[in-house]
Amino acid sequence: MAIKKRPVSPRQKMINLMYVVLMAMLALNVSTEVLNGFSIVEESLSRTTANSAKENQVIYDDFSEQLKANPAKVKAWFDKAQAVRRMSDSLYNFADELKVAIVKEADGEDGDVKNIVGKEDLEAANQVMLAPGRGRGRKLYDAINSFRERILAMVTDPTQKAIISSNLSTDVPHNIQTMGKNWQEYMFEDMPVAAAVTLLSKLQSDVRYAEGEVLHTLVSNIDLKDIRVNSLNAFVIPNSQTIVRGDKFSAHIVMAAVDTTQVPEIYIGNRKMNLKDGLYETVCSRTGDFTLAGYIEMLNGNGERVRRDFSQKYTVVDPSATVSADLMNMLYAGYSNPISVSVPGVPLNKVTATMTGGTLQPVGPGRYIARPTAIGKDVTITVSSTNTGRVQQMGQFTFRVRKLPDPTAYIAMADEHGNPTRYKGGGLPKASLMAADGIGAAIDDGILDIGFRVLSFETVFFDNMGNAVPMVSDGDKFSDRQKTTFRRLARNRRFYISRVTAVGPDGLQRTLPTSMEVIVK
Incomplete structure (x- = not known):
């Protein structure tokens, strides 16, 4: 497997620059809010360190495979690689322990390096690193020096040696502020927790970088980086195989195992093309x-x-998009309406949407929650695509906005199998009636299932003379008077639940126009 040795990336250079700027701002005694910036550097350093560890692991795995194939040739270099791994892991893990110790000193035993509370604490790093008799700063100083000396002995490139030596330097600048201070005091004395943790994370990143440089040096000694090929093939690599009319089709045309000392000649339709970097x-x-x-x-x-011949098919389509309301072909004011948005041939993560007359909140790839604000006022959803690197409008869609329909009152209960069910009128066993606490209300028509909060209702009974006797509820619960009346009801007697007042998710209060007839069985 080929192991490509890469120079320091622009992203890593930016991380280093951010680190220097934040340290300078801290030295100027800027507001503690600036310390939050260290979290950004910490996360970037962690990602960079994790990527370096993955790349190093690939080399370790290749060493293992090469050892199986040719033990006599690889054994000596394999053993050196394992020694590099042990001493790198030792310093890396020690720095990790110190980060945890500093955070716990500031935040207590439940302290979390990834969620530091006392970022501005100036004493935690002092206690862990500089406390007389138990401070661990001197041990870290010695560990860095030992690691640097051993690692530099394995690097042959002078430029890389200079970089590693600079990254892992324990020299203290000579100026008035540092006069009389040793390295650990210079690094950690009165250092906020956020800055101390970031310093240690940078050390971990430098360790993984140095480890990788040594591994590349060892790899070159067993020809692990040499790749010998016996086949050449031409490839077309398009940015997208589906193109919107009026947009550009872009593709890289390359040959596998290209000799970097010569530029291949590319012909399209028997005409020689002059393509920069093979981009058509x-x-x-x-x-x-x-x-x-x-x-x-x-x-x-x-x-x-x-x-070598090449051929690549692609499709050009008209600008189009799809917007569908998950519930029905309209939107409800004051309600969270699920919306699906897509563009044929465009990945969902390259599709965006905006809405007038309300808010449109993304909740996943191609999924949105639309909340119109005004009843009777249409809203417009605009869909755009960034599939080719620039924003292109794909269509606009208008939806009507209406008020949520009235809900239906019900009594919550369980059927004969114990499954929850909603009683909405008709025959009802007296035992089920007595077990019910009150009523609920919801839009429940097979498409919508939207709950409402019941504020009050009435039950209407009829005495032996046929006179109506209304009784008011206790909010959404049956009142004591209503329950007493239920106990006295004989079989086949009926009563009505009416004047139900409820509030929906749109905040509108309404009185339901229909009544629920209950026949006691």
């Missing part, structure tokens, strides 16, 4: 299916001309 672009003015075809020519090691 053309404006797509017609819809339909198209094929990009041609061939690449280059010289092999023997000076022979090698030709």
Whole structure:
């Protein structure tokens, strides 16, 4: 497997710059709010360190495979790689222990390095690193020096040696502020927790970087980086195979195992192309299916001309998008309406949507919650695509906005199998009636299931003379008077639940126009 040695990335350079700026701001005694910036650097350093660890693990795995294939050749270098791993892990883990100790000193035993509460605490680092008799700063100082000396002995590139030596330096600058201070005092004395943790994270990142440089040096000694190929193939790598009319089709045309000392000749339709970095672009003015075809020519090691054909299909479509309300073909004011948004041929993470007349909140790829604000006022949803690197509007969609319909009152109970059910009128066993606490209300029509809060209701009974006797509830619960009346009801007697007042998720209060007839069985 090829192991590509990469220079310091722009992102890593930016992290280093952010670290320097934040340290400078801290030295100027800026407001403690600035300490939150260390969290950004800490997260970036952690990601960079994790990526370095993954790359190093790939090399370790390749060492293991090479050892199985050729033990005699690889054994010595494999053993050195394992020694590098042990001493790197030792310093890395020690720094990790110190981070935990400092955070727990500031936040207590429940302290979490990833969620520091006392970022501005100036005493925690002093106690852990500089406390007389038990401070661990001197031990860290010695560990860094030992690691640096051993690791530099394994690096042959002077430039890399200088970088590693600078990263792991324990020299103290000579100025008035540092006069008389040792390294650990210079680094951790009166240092806020957030800054101390970031310093240790930077040390961990430097350890993994140095570990990787040594591994690349060891790899080169067993030809692990050499790749010998016996096949050349031409490839077209498009940015997208589905193109919106008026947008660009972009594709990289490359040959596998390219010789970097010579540029291949690319022909499309028997016409030689002058493409920068092999990037081909053309404006797509017609819809339909198209094929990009041609061939690449280059010289092999023997000076022979090698030709490889390539072919790539792509599709050009008209601008289009799809917006559908998950519940029905309208939106309800004051309610969280689920919305699905998609564009044919465009990944969901490249599709965005906005709405007028309310809010549109993303809740997942292609999923939104729409909340219109005004009843009777249409809203417009605009869909855009960033599939080709620029924002392109794909369509606009208008929805009507209406008030939530009235709910239906019910009594919550269980059926003969113990499953929850909603009684909405008709025959009802007296035992079930007596077990019920009150009533609820909801829009429950098979499409919507929206709960309402019942504020009050009435039960209407009829005496032996046929006179109506209304009784008021206790909020959404049956009152004591109502329950006493239930106990006296004979079989086949009926009463009505009416004048139900409820409030929905839209905040509107309403009195239901219908009554529920209850027949006691």
